[in-house]
Amino acid sequence: MTDEPAADEPTPHDTPDRPDPDRSSQGGPSGTAAPASTAVRVARTLLGAAGLAGIGYGIAGLLDEPAYTDKWGVAEWLVGGLLLHDAVFAVLVFVLGAAAMRAAPGRGPAPWVRRTFLGGLAVGIAATLIALPALVRPGTPPNPSVLPLDYGRNLAVVWGVVLAVTGITIAVRKWRAGRG
């Protein structure tokens, strides 16, 4: 996630991996090239129909649900999650990545070192997200067998291990490069 940022290292930008001229940039899938084979067209139609049916079944079931009281609550959580990712989390990740890759150009750690470090951060952030509910849950758990661990301390241990492994990875690669 935070890794491999949209950074400023001199990557060849004309990525050679998009042979399809129709999609050479941020175009949408409907502009897809190469006339689709009949099999692909049939599969697409079936997948599309099944997918729409699944969405419809889910929404209908939700609206029908007797236990389901606050429909705006569900909508808020759906839209909220989307915004939290697209407008907050992703922005932070890309800004962090760009900043780490661009700081002190030409000086400081080589791009691959910075990138490996960002990769380590990504792993730590994944662990943090998993631990977050336990960390921010208000109130005491309903009984002592729920959340029995010291999650703050344990998360620090996980970060310690992740950063140590990241550091070792960088050191080993430097050492190898030095010998190679």
Add this chain to the structure above:
Amino acid sequence: MRAKREEAALGGCGRRAHRGRGMSRISVPRGHVPDIPLPEPPAALRRGPLREGAFRSALHDPRTAVVVGRLLGVSFAVCFLTGLLSHLMQHQPGWLAFPSRPVWGYRVSQGLHVATGIAAVPLLLVKLWVVYPRLFAWPPARSVRHALERLSIAVLVAAAIFELATGLINIVQWYPWPFAFVPVHYWIGWVATGALVLHIGVQLPVITEHWRRGPEVLPAASPSAAGDGSSADAPSRRGLLAVLGASVGVVTLATVGQTVSPLAKVSLLAPRKPGVGPQDLPVNRTAAAAAVLTPIRDPGWRLTVAGPRGFSLSRAELLAMPQHTVTLPIACVEGWSASASWTGVRIRDLMDRAGAPRDATLRVVSLELGSPYSVMEMRHDYTRDPLTLLALGLNGETLDEDHGYPARIIAPNRPGVLQTKWVDRMEVLT
């Protein structure tokens, strides 16, 4: 909603600007679906992340989207199928019967549901990182059909995030939302799965094109040509996948011990620990929370069995019947599970004594009132199983109050919520 942001923060300088994106590209898709082209908004609006080349990593490419998408797709399929199984076991339609074996069936399927959902968190975030530039596609909508496709992507992403977030929060027994978790998580699961299938349909040509590694070589995948002797010095797909694999590994190891007991020691972030709880077994609902302390401590408690030859027995009389000890897991819908040794009377002995026919269904009623799990029904597939007990003891001791004293149900291959605690009476249904 997903296309309007004009932050300049993301950098980039339009190095990809001249790629022949003329009007010739505004294509009305061939095929039978009619479509209506939309006008392109004024170019002056194309700022910030909307600019061509605003995102420069070579890893925002379709091949990476397919490689990560496949893994994410598998994880969502596993979550959907195991979730559906759990739902059907708890809301068993009349035409469907579940076997009582394998003993560990539900333990594995629900453990997998939660573990896969946790592993899907880094998978989803990396997938969204890879395709994030497409959020700023220009023009935002080429045609009505393109707009609908983008809307369906918003549905997919919203539903996917919703499922992972609510699931993760639910397993710490925190319910910060204004709706009932279980039915909403179930129905949005259908929406997410439907939107995923639709997404695969929409992207199918791209997916088939990039299913196998193409002739293309990402610049950095090749060993360093760069002078400083360091290894590859541009982002590589392999590097991205290594980070993804490490993330999945760490979040899995950090939590899976709540159901794979030997790993409990390394699962530093798991919401449960198998050996922690009264009589070394975790508890979901305590006797106090269920408001049953008074009736379960009543020395006059008797188990009533209604049937062709109904009867009632005190705990001492139950203990005087043939006792059996079985090792069975408690497997909670929340994804934790732990094995324990249970002692008690076989349900089928009690039913035979009540004169129940072999294929009778048993209704079990708890002393706990007003919970969705106060009344539970069990088909003959379970009641005839010799491992299905009315348990009176746990791990060599008298059953703890929080584990269902004076008597509880324990059966193989069943969700924990159906292992009724504090049993009041049983009714043979014919």
